Amino acid sequence: MLAIRFDRFGGPEVLTPVDVPAPVPGPGEVLITVEAAGVNFADTFQVDGSYLDAGLLPHIPGGEVVGRTGDGRRVLAKVTHGYAQQVVARESALVEVPEELDAPRALALLTQGLTAWHLLRSAARLEAGESVVVHSAAGGVGSLAVQLAREFGAGLVLAQASTPEKERLALDLGADGPARYPLDRRVDVILDAAGGDLFDRALGSLADFGRLVTYGNASRTAFSALDPARLSRLNASVVGFWLRPTLARPGALHEPLKELFDLTLRGRLRPVAGPEYPLAEARRAHTDLLERRTTGKVVLLP
Template sequence: MRIVRHYEHGAPSVLRVEEAETPRPGPGQVLIRAEAIGVTFAEVQRRQGIPIGGHAELPGAPGGDVAGTVVELGEGVTSVQVGDRVVTDVDRDAYADHVVADAAWLITLPEGMDAAEATALPSPAQTAYHALKEAGRLEPGQTVLIDAASGGVGHLAVQIAKAMGAGKVIATASTAAKLDFVRGLGADVTINYTDEDWAEQVLAATDGRGADLVLETVGGDILTKSVQVTAQFGTLVFYGSASGDLEPIHPLALARMKNVAGFSLYAMLYNKPEAIASGLRELFEMIGSGQVRPIIHERLALEEAGKAHELMEARAQLGKVVLMPNTAS
């Protein structure tokens, strides 16, 4: 089978396709024939040598959200059968024709669900959903500010916030095309966060109050200003640092009864399985009803993993970038 690995940190060109033995599932695992692999920005940063999640080891074999068909069961697996279509987050060795995954984390797909769209479920959609609901405690009618709203998580967060009853969704992005994109997904107000006065624009859109809930994943100066535009008694949920730059938050910035909550999907998976199951049911309902649409920016062949990383690194994507192993380059 084919697999994508890299043996040094650097540009997307370090990614290479190799031939490898098809792996076998161990106890509690399954082997999946991959139909679609969702590319995440965390793997772009690891390829660059930034230790996201505590590691960026070599040789690198990127992880991702993999949708496909179960072709072999490991010992003790009874939750799925050979032939079931599933999707799951795979920590490494995900850019491949076949992947091994833990059966405990599998999400069984409804009949007919598009594999590329399904890759939004394990990480992006659940991150957006639980950052809003569990970490942010979103209540109907509240104003939500979503930074980097055109990306894999952000474009889903805009739609999920509206489906949850947010009164106003303010979406920030870095280009006019991205702002048009998120307006089309239901954002009530769009702001270019490269504008020097973007924070003032947020305050103007909220009558000076700021946003009740802020989802922040950029870091750096955007994080600092996002704290400033969080409303009194509001909450900022931090779930990533796409810029790789983490500015410290001074305690006095929170003095007006502002809250900062960290978010980790893995913390949810390991500690709140009931909330995960409930969230998935709601997400399937939102997607099935058309309230939420996972948008695929581009479907690329496995051999085009480097191009996928180029798109992500340039922040050029609207929605998700997906590798399709059965697509010819």
């Protein structure tokens, strides 16, 4: 079967199409024929060595797929080696997907949708009427967080994006306006996956008891030391978030996904489908993602 593998750490150039044997399910696992595989920023960190050690090479990246089991079920699954025509997943982790939900939107709701949901509900603990700034608001997580913040009762939603076109997309999705630093007002919640200078400017923009939720470092800039005295003066907090351990908590996977499916099928939530690439062109997909040329959910099609 066709898969994408890398034998050394580096940039997109190390991703190589290869022919490998189909995986064999073990106890409690099921074989899935992949309809589409999701591409996430976390995948690029696997490729450059930020998430893996050399002892795990060679490696097939990819953490999520939508596809069919041997008995015909259409499922979403968190996996380990998703950039392939077939994968194995734990039976207990499968989530059945409505047939009317296309693969890109379904994949958008898995990693990005769950991240946006938990950023607002579990990490920021958003309360009705609070103000929210979403960084990278046209991206996979950001575009959903803009909409969910409104759905969860935010009084004001501002969108930060890297281009005017991406700002317009966020406004079309329900943001009240663009977020440009310095902000005109202090805000209650800021969601940041960029890090670097944007993180520092956001921290100084929090209202009393505001929460800056950090869930990534897309800028790949080293974080400066966080001074507790500065947090005291701001009367604010910084909250770290990572989806993987969150999903190990009871009720953290199926219940939020059920709500996300329902909102989407009722037209209240609009996952943004991004570009689709043939599986063999994973290198190009990673390049476009890293160079900020994509919006919405990026997928690979075997």
